Amino acid sequence: MARIGVFICHCGENIGRTVDCAAVAQESAKLPGVVVSLDYKYMCSDPGQQMIKNAIAEQKLTGVVVAACSPRMHETTFRRAAAEAGLNPYLLEMANLREHCSWVHEDRPIATGKAVDLVRVMVEKVKRNRALYPIQVNVEPTAMVVGGGIAGIQAALDIAAGGKKVILVEKSPSIGGHMARLSETFPTLDCSQCILTPRMVEAASHPNITLMTYSEVEAVDGFIGNFEVTIRKKARYVDPAKCTGCGSCYTKCPQKKIPSEFDALLGKRSAIYTPFPQAVPNKPVIDAEHCTMLTKGKCGVCKKICPRDAINYEDKDELVKVKVGAIVLATGFELWDHSKYGEYGGGRLVDVIDGFQFERLASASGPTAGEIRRPSDGQVPHTVVFIQCCGSRDEKQGMAYCSKICCMYTAKHAMLYRHKVHDGRAVVFYMDIRAAGKGYDEFTRRAIESDGAEYVRGRVSRIYRRADGKLIVRGADTLAGRPVSIEADLVVLADAVVPRKGGEKLAQMCGVGYDTNGFYSEAHPKLRPVETAAAGVFLAGACQAPKDIPDTVAQASACAAKVLGLFAAPKLEREPIVARVNQNLCVHCRACINTCPYGATQDREIKDRQGNVVKVVAEVNEGLCQGCGTCVAICRSNAIDLDGFTDEQIFAEIATLE
Amino acid sequence: MNSIGYYPGCSLSGGGIELDLSIRGLAQLAEVELREIDDWNCCGATAAHNLDHNLAIALPYRILALAEKQGLGEVLAPCAACFSRLKGTNVRLERSGDLKAKMQTIVDLPYSGSVKILSITEFLNRLMELGLADKLPKKLTGLKVAPYYGCLLSRGEDIVSDDAESPSAMEAALRATGAEVVDWNFATECCGGGFSMSLTDAVLDLSNAILADAKAAGADCIVTGCPMCHSNLDMRQLKIQSSGMGQYDMPVLYLSEVLGLAAGMGCDQLGLNRHFIPAMALAHRFDPPPQAAETAEAVSDQRSN
């Protein structure tokens, strides 16, 4: 038999002014099942809470309704009080007499009448509440970070510094990512490699970090605290345990004409290679596509030359399974392929290059040793035209967004070029300059005012190569209001920042959403910028949106804080507002499985004692369920119910309103 | 036998007669009947919309209405300007019901919007699909062509289906003839267009740049689909050369002429003897002259003087 206590709060004058609280308490006392009904000036105060606690103890209450402010305000307060008095906190409900009644109605009798209704509804609901207990989920205190760029490195280092284990998975043979390819960084012009390489080494040598380079995530199963990840370790053909990184193999490799991905295809590499001299780990891999030993069975020079016998042509991909409690996605970005712009030569003009190619030209370790020389003939260009917003903010190309970093790196490029070629002319076409950031506007001003970059506001309509090899750049100067035509030797396009190709697959594996552009979706754009819809999966860096290095690093550290927070306790406690499947009723039409935004509803095989599958039903993984109840309403059999908002409870609420 | 409506427009019986001749020849070869719209009028070209917007729509409207009345589902408008006006009118009518009603009052003919307008490139590509591709016995091996689209075969998002910045509607047909398409820069630049009469100097500058780039790219000829471009590049080339801007001797051929050549049609039948910049020498590389050919060349030379 239900024994319900009702507690009406005056909230000072806030409720009491328009609602006759004593009358509400009197009316409530008459409701079936209500054994105590009291009103008090401030129910949330210590004496108020004590009043509830005493009533719970003395009256052996089975349920409590506190009629006060919005539950968003004090539900936790009152539930905690109930728990302290020995009542399961989920047997307490609140009626919102303040925000939904006394504050929005002036007529005292009408407001009082409505208040009685609100209490009646909650009394009927709470009678049908059942005790719920926080869901405990085991947490495997190891994190996996996907992507070994600056975002991944930073997240891994911070998690490792917090004393937790990290597996850092990187697709390419070395960590470092795009940042390792940059010449100098805005707005300080410090050398990118100088600041990055120590962090790379630190990541490799940290006892808490396991590096898995040349590896890709193949499958992700499980849920927060308990992910099971399958990682494909691609065949390296070089035994990293034996290799000392002496470099004899790639010096002697006869295949030396392979365009280097690291050098944005401007430099060359051998078939057995490390992407760049400071690579971490500094151990080569064999590019199976270009190695003649692997393709034709001829050569074998590297095996002969290797003093440690580390070369193994029989090496195979290996699948490794790891258990992790949290996943950080830091897969970064790539540049849009500007060959889709017919007016900029459709990718056919070799001296029309992208930002990364310019970075490699400007980098001291690049293919031209830091001299700006154009790809076609190796000449130093006397006029370089930089074009911003190439693809970005162009809805026709499907990218309505701003790539955020181009204004800054273009200013940097123009500056670097002017520093290296003193009599050279740097012309920048821009739509507008977006230099929001610490020291950023000063930086672009410096490019214009001190370093003599010529900024032209307008779009370029066409680039073509004249017979004498000059690139003719025609566009509009919209400030001067006239067309311009520039004879350039090199054109640098600030191509849009786009997510990594195939990133959708990884997102789907993890249950993370992505926007129309393919950038991963955060759980909330303002308040949960590093979490995702998938509990336990976090985002760092440009895989979420175009970002510069400081923002990327900040987000990576935020991820680490989230991961460390998650790992702080051995078990994770979650709100028990989750869906449950009545397996007797479920006919496995899979509508709920299709519906769940979190992948929490899953197939479950029911077996007999011999282990034969008798039936397959849906099951809710309480580690993943967030309690929205969409599956409940989708189920035609009503085989699913939602704790805290059961059909029975809602039915009672509706019936009370008759 | 397939049949397609035909709107020759003004230039195909005048300056663009080679276009008319070569198109009719190719259609016959591909066994497609061209049904000329009865009682057609001027499309308004570049002039009408400068004077009166209603007139600029009413003129093509009447042509479309007549075509619909005569049961023509598709109509070829070989002149790029005619194509642009006719198809553009279709697009505008579709967007605005008021406009359609207005035009019906002005022209006094109903039009539901059913007529589909084909450009020269769409039409020729269709002929290729309908079997013309198998009827090109001559390989124009070694012929270097610069396909020139100009504005009306590349611009107008809802009119031209090609990529405005790097159109390619002519390339496939040209490659099918065995000709080599050169990589050049001025395929969509302006030839001067409608300023042919009013601002001839501007035309000379613009057309000169096109010719210069084609020559620099090593083209033997420029291929076009627009009579206006053709006259600016072909007829005005003489003036460009005589005023010392450059010496090109660059024949300008219609796409249909190139295809006709590959199909083994005679130079005279194609109207290749009617060009200002002699095209016969080029043509003879693939269609060696009979005895009388010299006279034809002479006629052509005479015209060019």
Next chain:
Amino acid sequence: MVANINEIQSAAAALLNEGKVKLVLGYRVRGNDRVPAFVTQADQVGCLAYDSACTQNLAAYLRKGEVRSRMPLAVVARPEVMRSLMLLTAESQIAEGQVTVLAVDEQGFHGVLDLAGTAKLLNEQYARIAPDSSLMEQLAKIEAMTPQERSAFWSEQFEPCTRCYACRAACPGCFCERCIVEMNTPQWISTAAESHGNFAWHMIRAFHQAGRCVECGACQDACPQGIPLMLLNHFIAREVEREFDARNGYDPQAEPVIGSWKQDDKQEYIR
């Protein structure tokens, strides 16, 4: 007999003889009625019949334990029944290998197909099954009524309902272990045969068909009271196609219409 019955019989016999199926689900003649035939032996195939009076949707039997225990089985299926099979596949009630189709239509027998072949046939041959024109006319009439008239119309239609649930039993899509109408904690739908219970039942039955009903007509045929259930079914199918561009029972991998979404689903009625 519309279809070439000999072909159906010999195909059924072959399947049974070769051990490819344990049961052939078809129709036989009993007096003026066409009733289901459950053939388990090749020598029994002679009873199999097919003509346009065979309106029962045999796919409804596929959820019965007695029938499921005899899988793999073959079923004589006209296009609507094939569509039911597609729905049952999409909703993971049957799988390839469990059900073989003996495809028939008014023209005759169209061979023995697996589910993938059935999907192909459906989409190639029966992509457009025109709805009954009298149904559309009736619907138009109802839609032209005032809400009061519509309310009166349906209360008259639902009034004779005895809640026998023959409609549910005849429907292959109604495969719930326990129907919502039988839930009593809480009891959402009154089981008494009076107006509000009848209204709720018919609304929810129709709504549970959204994105699923293949318009085979079996429910209406089964109704002893002649309630025009197809009006509701067709209306929902029409709305689903209009709103979500989805047609039921053509894609064995289809996502459920109610249970999936698109960002640009129409919402002009939401303020």
Next chain:
Amino acid sequence: MTQATTQTETKAEGFEPRIVAFVCNWCTYAGADLAGTSRLQYAPHVRIVKLPCTGRIDPLFILKAYEGGADAVLVSGCHPGDCHYTSGNYHARRRWTIFRRLLSLAGVEEGRLFFSWVSAAEGQKFADLINDVTAQVKAAGPFKHNPARRQAW
């Protein structure tokens, strides 16, 4: 006094409609809270049933409200793209699209079922919505032809 107050509504002049609102916890309920904190006054006839998400709303809830004699039903949740659970409101929208058409065919007249998106920031929109819905239902009068209404025995 108390009896008098509880009966005030029915005694009040003219027709005082009963409107049941199904709202989600994260947007519309919070929007109603904001209307309260902003002290926006609105009509007192709506009774809210709070659910975690509009995705939780079974069409049966709506039927049940009509069955009990509600003069109108209001359903409100997060704007598209704002759902706390990312897509519950999209699922709900599909259900409503079909269910409201079905109800309309069955004779539930226009102006008895309302749908809206109200965010946690839209206190004013919430107040306006409630006032507008109440005014419409008042003007339409009691839901006499309610086909779902439970009949008295």
